[in-house]
Each structure stands twice: as structure tokens, then as C-alpha cells.
Amino acid sequence: xxxxxxxxxxxxxxxxxxxxxxxxxxxxxxxVHCDVMDGSFVGPITFGAQMVKNIRPLTKLPLDVHLMIExxxxxxxxxxxxxxxxxxxxxxxxxxxxxxxxxxxxxxIKSFGVKxxxxxxxxxxxxxxxxxxxxxxxxxxxxxFPGYGGQKFIPTALEQIKKARAYAKTIGKGDMDIEVDxxxxxxxxxxxxxxxxxxxxxxxxxFGSSDMAATIAAxxx
Numbered sequence: 001x002x003x004x005x006x007x008x009x010x011x012x013x014x015x016x017x018x019x020x021x022x023x024x025x026x027x028x029x030x031x032v033h034c035d036v037m038d039g040s041f042v043g044p045i046t047f048g049a050q051m052v053k054n055i056r057p058l059t060k061l062p063l064d065v066h067l068m069i070e071x072x073x074x075x076x077x078x079x080x081x082x083x084x085x086x087x088x089x090x091x092x093x094x095x096x097x098x099x100x101x102x103x104x105x106x107x108x109i110k111s112f113g114v115k116x117x118x119x120x121x122x123x124x125x126x127x128x129x130x131x132x133x134x135x136x137x138x139x140x141x142x143x144x145f146p147g148y149g150g151q152k153f154i155p156t157a158l159e160q161i162k163k164a165r166a167y168a169k170t171i172g173k174g175d176m177d178i179e180v181d182x183x184x185x186x187x188x189x190x191x192x193x194x195x196x197x198x199x200x201x202x203x204x205x206x207f208g209s210s211d212m213a214a215t216i217a218a219x220x221x
Contacts, residue, residue, distance in 0.1 A: 003221060011150075033203075048078070064088075067087060073104065087114055088138060158192070161178060161196045
């Protein structure tokens with residue numbers, strides 16, 4: 001299975017986002033991870049659909065939009081129109097609203113012709129999203145608690161990944177994308193890949209590197 005690296009622009013210099021995207025193009029990134037935070041679901045506020053719209057013309061790489069927000073359904077159209085290629089939403093945000101909100105949100109994303117995915121926090125058993133996995137193009141397993149970059153990897157995420165990959169195989173989606181986000185670096189990427197993840201989000205590991213291309217290559221394990 002191809003291993004893809006999705007550097008998070010949360011770790012980029014926001015005063016030169018265009019330059020950061022150009023560096024990712026040159027360094028061989030596979031996707032661009034866009035961490036959207038609303039100041040409610042998580043403490044910080046990052047950026048909205050306008051940022052995605054502004055970087056869209058600067059790269060042909062898929063824009064991997066991770067919505068760390070309350071009421072994600074209200075924002076789907078904006079990010080789809082801005083050029084997102086995949087939009088992932090948190091189980092934890094959706095389940096607070098209703099039992100059907102997560103499925104409705106995933107269906108809405110797909111209605112715009114955009115790939116969809118669900119995200120689980122480290123303290124959410126990944127089994128809780130198995131019922132919607134057939135709808136998903138991606139599952140994102142958080143290996144830190146969302147909201148801040150540069151956190152240390154939480155090892156229990158490896159079991160979450162293994163469990164998800166095994167279940168995906170039982171429903172005929174063994175090759176679906178399983179992404180991991182948080183504290184991923186050259187020192188632990190092999191463990192993450194061996195557990196079953198094939199899309200690795202890396203922010204500080206890439207943008208803090210003196211040789212981004214070498215780091216991205218190393219992250220592929």
C-alpha cells in the first residue's frame with residue numbers, strides 16, 4: 001500500500017503561506033493537511049475556507065481538510081466550494097448533536113463530489129465509528145488530543161489503527177486510507193505504518209526540518 005505524507009500547514013509560517021505551499025510541492029508531499037479550528041470544539045482558532053480557497057491555485061496536491069469544529073454541517077459547502085478534496089469531521093462533535101448527524105454530514109460532503117472521512121480522538125474507541133465506515137473514504141485516528149501542534153504521540157493510537165484496518169478488511173475496504181495525526185515523526189513512523197496507517201500527517205517534523213524533502217522521504221518508512 002502506498003504511504004502518503006500530508007504535512008500540516010498548522011506548522012507553517014502563516015505570513016508566507018504561499019511560500020509554504022510551494023515548498024511542499026518541491027519537497028514531494030502527497031497531500032496538504034489543513035487544520036481548521038473554531039475556538040469552540042478546540043481552544044484555538046486557525047483559519048477558514050478562505051485560506052483553502054487562497055492556496056488552491058498554488059498546488060495540484062489534494063487538500064486534506066480536517067474540521068475540528070462544532071456543527072460541521074454548516075461549513076461543508078464553503079470548504080467544498082473552496083476546493084477541498086477531502087473533508088474529515090469529528091465523531092465527537094457530531095454525536096453531541098444527534099445520533100444521525102455524523103452520517104448526514106458524511107452524506108452531505110459526498111453530495112458535493114468531495115471525499116469524506118471521520119475522525120476519532122485518542123479517548124474515543126474507534127469501534128464507535130464502524131457503522132459509518134462504509135460511507136468513508138478515510139478514517140483519521142488522532143494520536144494527540146486536537147487543538148495544538150507539536151504534541152507527543154500517544155502510543156494507544158497504534159491499537160486504534162490496527163483495529164480499524166482489521167475491520168476495514170472485513171467490510172471489503174481493506175485498502176481504504178487510514179490517516180494518523182499528531183506527534184508523527186521519523187522516529188515512530190515505521191510503527192505507525194506497521195500498525196496499518198497509510199497516510200501520515202506531520203507538521204513540525206516537516207516544517208521544522210532543514211531538508212523537507214529528506215524528511216518526507218524518511219517519513220514514508
